Amino acid sequence: MRVAMIGTGYVGLVSGACFADFGHDVICIDKDPGKIERLNAGGIPIFEPGLDVLVASNVKAGRLSFTTEAAEAVKTADAVFIAVGTPTRRGDGHADLSYVYAAAEEIAGLIDGFTVIVTKSTVPVGTGDEIEKIIKAKRPDAQFAVVSNPEFLREGAAIEDFKRPDRVVVGTNDERAQAVMRELYRPLFLNETPIVFTGRRTSELIKYAANAFLALKITFINEMADLCEAVGADVQQVAKGIGLDKRIGGKFLNAGPGYGGSCFPKDTLALVKTAQDYGAPTKLIETTVQVNDARKKAMAGKVAEAAGDLKGKTVGVLGLTFKPNTDDMRDAPSLDIIPALQAQGASVQAFDPEGQHEAQHMLKDVAFKADAYEAAAGADVLVIITEWDQFRALDLNRLKATMKAPVLVDLRNIYKPEDVTSRGFKYASIGRR
Structure with missing residues (x-):
């Protein structure tokens, strides 16, 4: 055809x-x-x-x-x-x-x-x-x-x-x-x-309903992560325990800094507006949008909690795109987290395998580096925002040697706490002690 x-x-x-x-x-x-x-x-x-x-x-x-x-x-x-x-x-x-x-x-x-x-x-x-x-x-x-x-x-x-x-x-x-x-x-x-x-209208709504449900699922596990931190539980085990239930499923139950990208942020908001126009408000989705926006902005606080007062300190950032295997920067958590770090007085140096060209147009006063180790060099704290595969097996001893202070904030839970702390790092993650 x-x-x-x-x-x-x-x-x-x-x-x-x-x-x-x-x-x-x-x-x-x-x-x-x-x-x-x-x-x-x-x-x-x-x-x-x-x-x-x-x-x-x-x-x-x-x-x-x-x-x-x-x-x-x-x-x-x-x-x-x-x-x-x-x-x-x-x-x-x-x-x-x-x-x-x-x-x-x-x-x-x-x-x-x-x-x-x-x-x-x-x-x-x-x-x-x-x-x-x-x-x-x-x-x-x-x-x-x-x-x-x-x-x-x-x-x-x-x-x-x-x-x-x-x-x-x-x-x-x-x-x-x-x-x-x-x-x-x-x-x-x-x-x-x-x-x-x-029908045509049903098809149009299916797309929005699917994205809204997945966004809700992400936001749910992120709220469970906050509760896990408060009570001393492990969000990854919680996610596994509920994800094995076939009625729930394990996909989109990875706790992190909030969803971003070209679809979920704009589609959830558009669905909320459409529902309001038709007099059938979607309270769950409205709350999902609000909670996700607040979560991205709050991640800088988690960095400060791990590293102390950020004024005058250098923060290394690994990953800028909203997810790995794309160069898409639209509504990426990094766009909220990095300005919030800078507002607390930190200088930021960052590396992303594919997103740096786009990021240069969207982030101000960031020093873009050639690789993960350059981004960590001289840093008081290193933050993982996007879970690119190449960040999953970093040489932790090399990182520690190049950093000013061995502090790692893992917003994607790609490392086991004991593997990092055993090498002398202070380690913070999402929804885990």
Whole structure:
């Protein structure tokens, strides 16, 4: 099938490359000529493990291409995917749908013959209705169907999630559109992947409900971590004890400094705003948002508790991105923690394997270092914020020798306390004595 993918961010580029790998002909479209030029030259504008190889192989096979010109790609497409950003709108917390609606306006003037228009972007309930109105107003004669097809991709594991998903959700009651979507995802039928067909509004809500539930689960275990510290329990054992219950499950029960990233912060807030607009407030999610925001800001206090007064001290930071295996800095805990450390008088030196280029635009007065040991050199305390694999087996003796004071604050619980303290460190973690 012929696919036009509007937007070449995490969702658009991964989805486009994976659809091409399924055997479809895919053209990815973006307004940014620099990004398209880079893609056509073989570069990848984001860090996602395996994406460079996947893109290169499908470009070589002639199934994947990139352009700034939407006209021909949309005109010949069986399905046009909208995969543009929906950031939090300034001032009111709602999702900013201006890019989605601009894409719909452009698509309306270009489609030729029956076309399925698919929202891959995360959008509030009712957005598909508005897209349909925009296209009908501009092209009353057009033959099309607007479909919701939310993504459930984890940054750092996006290709695996696309090719071997838990489920695919498709929101449409149009039989012709259902047939197109079945054909697009036909390779997944071989893996017996559940394809869930629903109404369009239901599909839109499924995405938000899923992210809100996972965010709630993270916030729950973080609150349990605080209780564990107060009563002398171990949050990792608590998480294991409840996670083995099949009704609960062990995923997203890792205590830490709070969730961040491109999805959970904006999607939970957008769901809260939508629910308020419809007079059905989601108190649990409202509290989740508030508790998570407060938690990220409070982590600097945990560092000060371990290291003492931070005025005039140097803090080494390992990890800046919101999670490992990505260069995404959006709503990362480091963006709250580092300014809070600086506000207490500390100077900060940091290292992240992939996120430093983005971090330089978002963090002020931070000395960025070439590796973990440079970030630790001369530090009064070392803080692990992101659990990159390369931080899991650091030479603790070398760290101790290079640091001014052997104090380690592990906000991801990647070390065993006894392994660290036996080497002469003062060690603090989350939810453990």
